[in-house]
Amino acid sequence: MPGKTQDKLIDKEGKRVDGRALDELRPIKIEVGVLSNADGSAYIEQGKCKILAAVYGPREAHPKHLALPDRALLQCRYHMAPFSVDERKSPAPSRREVEISKVIREALEPAIFLEYYPRTSIDLFIEVLQADGGTRCAGITVAALALADAGIPMRDLVAACAAGKADGKLALDLSDAEDKLGQADIPVALMPTSDAVTLLQMDGILNLEEFEQTVNLALTGCKQIYKLQKETLKAKYVALKEEKEE
Amino acid sequence: MSSVVAKVKQKQIAQLIANGKRLDGREIYEHREIQLEVGVIEKAEGSARVRLGKTEVLVGIKIEVGTPFPDTPEEGVLTVNAELVPLASPSFEPGPPDENSIELARIVDRGIRESKAIPVEELSLESGKNVIIVFVDLYVLNHDGNLIDASAIAATAALLNTKMPNYAVEEGEIKKKSGYVQLPIKNHPIAITFAKIDGKMIADPLLEEEQVMDSRLTMTFDKDGNICAIQKGGTGYFTLKEIVEAAKIGQEKSAELRKHVVKE
Numbered sequence: 001m002p003g004k005t006q007d008k009l010i011d012k013e014g015k016r017v018d019g020r021a022l023d024e025l026r027p028i029k030i031e032v033g034v035l036s037n038a039d040g041s042a043y044i045e046q047g048k049c050k051i052l053a054a055v056y057g058p059r060e061a062h063p064k065h066l067a068l069p070d071r072a073l074l075q076c077r078y079h080m081a082p083f084s085v086d087e088r089k090s091p092a093p094s095r096r097e098v099e100i101s102k103v104i105r106e107a108l109e110p111a112i113f114l115e116y117y118p119r120t121s122i123d124l125f126i127e128v129l130q131a132d133g134g135t136r137c138a139g140i141t142v143a144a145l146a147l148a149d150a151g152i153p154m155r156d157l158v159a160a161c162a163a164g165k166a167d168g169k170l171a172l173d174l175s176d177a178e179d180k181l182g183q184a185d186i187p188v189a190l191m192p193t194s195d196a197v198t199l200l201q202m203d204g205i206l207n208l209e210e211f212e213q214t215v216n217l218a219l220t221g222c223k224q225i226y227k228l229q230k231e232t233l234k235a236k237y238v239a240l241k242e243e244k245e246e
Numbered sequence: 247m248s249s250v251v252a253k254v255k256q257k258q259i260a261q262l263i264a265n266g267k268r269l270d271g272r273e274i275y276e277h278r279e280i281q282l283e284v285g286v287i288e289k290a291e292g293s294a295r296v297r298l299g300k301t302e303v304l305v306g307i308k309i310e311v312g313t314p315f316p317d318t319p320e321e322g323v324l325t326v327n328a329e330l331v332p333l334a335s336p337s338f339e340p341g342p343p344d345e346n347s348i349e350l351a352r353i354v355d356r357g358i359r360e361s362k363a364i365p366v367e368e369l370s371l372e373s374g375k376n377v378i379i380v381f382v383d384l385y386v387l388n389h390d391g392n393l394i395d396a397s398a399i400a401a402t403a404a405l406l407n408t409k410m411p412n413y414a415v416e417e418g419e420i421k422k423k424s425g426y427v428q429l430p431i432k433n434h435p436i437a438i439t440f441a442k443i444d445g446k447m448i449a450d451p452l453l454e455e456e457q458v459m460d461s462r463l464t465m466t467f468d469k470d471g472n473i474c475a476i477q478k479g480g481t482g483y484f485t486l487k488e489i490v491e492a493a494k495i496g497q498e499k500s501a502e503l504r505k506h507v508v509k510e
Contacts, residue, residue: 095348102345102479106461109481186476196483200463202476203360208493211473215489 009178010167018047018175025161025173025221030142030232032149040150042232044142047175048132051139053146054125061121072117076105078139080128100136107140107160107189107199113153122152133176134162140189140199141225148233157229158198160189161221163214165206170214172221186214190222256458260444269454270299275495277450280399280506284407292408292429296400298450300390302334305400308381309410309429311371311420322369322377326355328384328397335389349479354384354398356475357435357466363405365432371415378410380429391453394464394477395503398437403507405431435474436504437466438496442482447492449499463492467500469508 010016020026026047035041038054061067066075078101082088093101104126112122124146126139137160144158164174166182179185184204190197197219206214259269266274278299287293292307314321328351330338343351358364369378382404384397409426441451441459451459460482466475473493478484484492 095343095352098345098348099352102349103477106479106481110483191483194483195485197478197486197489198483200476200478200484200489202473203356205360205468205472205474207472208497211493212490215486219486 008167009181010169010171014169016166016171016175017177022169022171023217023220025224026175028225028228030145030228032145032232032236038146038150040146040148040152042142042145042149044138044145046134046138046141046173048130049128049135049138050130051135051142052127052129053139053142055122055143055146055150055152056125057122057150058117058120058152059123061119067119067121070118071114072112072119073121074105074109074112074114074124075121076101076108076124076126076143078104078126078128078136080131080135084128084131100139103199103201104136104140104143108143108147108158110196110198111144111154111156111158111191112147113155116153122147131176133174133179134187136160136199137162137187137189141229145229145232149236156191156193157226158189158191159222159226159229160187160199161218161225162187163218163221165204165210165214170210170217172217184210184214186211186218188215188218188222190219190226192223192226252458255454256444259455259458260446263443263446263448268448269452272450274447275449275499277395277499277503280503282399282403282506284403291410292404292406294400294403294407296396296403298392298396298399299452300388301392301396301453302386302388303393303396303400304385304387305397305404306383306385307404307408307429308383309408310379310381311376311413312379314370314374314377318366319374320370320377321366322364323379324355324359324364324366324382325379326351326358326382326384326401328354328386330386330389330393334386338386338389349477350393350397351384353394353437353464353466353475353477354382354401356477357398357437358382358401358405360474361433361435361466361468363402363431363433363435365430368430371413371420376415376420378413380405380408389453391451391456392439394439395437395450398435398466399503399507402434402436405429406434406508434469434504434508435466436500436507437464437475438499438503439464440492440496442480442484442488447488449495463489465493465496467497469504471497471501473497
């Protein structure tokens, strides 16, 4: 936003505008099973980002000709609400949203046993209700939980987090301002049990050494988020069990 | 490709790669021969036609004057668009850009934008009112794999070859004065694309290799060897080791490929 730019993103003590340390994630709140109509759903708040994900399927593929003979078709729509950003965003899908839908789909696909459900479709919808940087990563994190909540067999969860460079320093989980005014941003998604990186993008300028350090920093973020994902899933089933016992 | 044919093909390609070979006899990290012609479209302010093996991409640059984005009133505008023209492949269909063409355009865009190849702050005519808009249109003419590297080379070459009208502001009006001026270009981004097939990495995949690859990784390097853009694609994954290795090899290869584009 013009006129609202911070002079400094990181102060002398290495604290960021929102008070975080360089290697600190934004506060994260996750819930699963939040929508009654969907086969699986989840909600995440990461800093000011608020994102809902829902999974329908496996169900009949639509349009039918897209169905695959040997596995399920994964369809993914990442979409931002018109009111999710400072200037109203047109609800029609932008080129950015088309690209992000594609990379999110490709980040989650390696984790799903699609071969169990040939000729069907698994439809994933990610709605960004409020955006504040890092929405594709938070979108992957929450979508993986929605898939698990739908009971779809998976090799692992997928956890995603970005790291980048702001004010010349490497920092984890960039906010919108740090992303826009910073020098580089690397979103990464990880299947932690197999150390498989399923999303990797970058914009900005980094030399090879900084690049490697930044990817490593993002991976530490993914691992922390993975823990939260597992705790959230476990908590839901423990709560269900207690309910049943009562 | 049907899944049975794909599996047979994948086995053949994977076996070759395991022995350090490719379908067309190349080394695993060797790019196909690059042929480059510039200034092929006289009506465009800049243009280049690149052949990377049998893959062929034509890039045309058009220059216009228009209004800047409200958040950057003193900067020119860069717009990259890709057309997967139906004559280029049996798999391309007419119609609005699909996710593949949007992704291609955005990868090339990111390389140019993030390397600051075009100094947009020098392209303002009247702050907030009139700036120069650079349209980069990627036109794929023949698809034999690795459209990204071919398009990125063609875009960089076309930008280096771009002469824009000599605009001047006189009494609040934009006038075209006689002659042309070179579009300022400060960096030369070069993209290097790797494909992973059966756990092995290769550079510059052929179409047949792309059809059986697990995943794809594109890294774009600026003239100083810094990374300025990355895109992972495909339904597989990479390990950290593979990513770091790709960055090292990509840096070397980008310097080699740049010699074809920037003649000094």
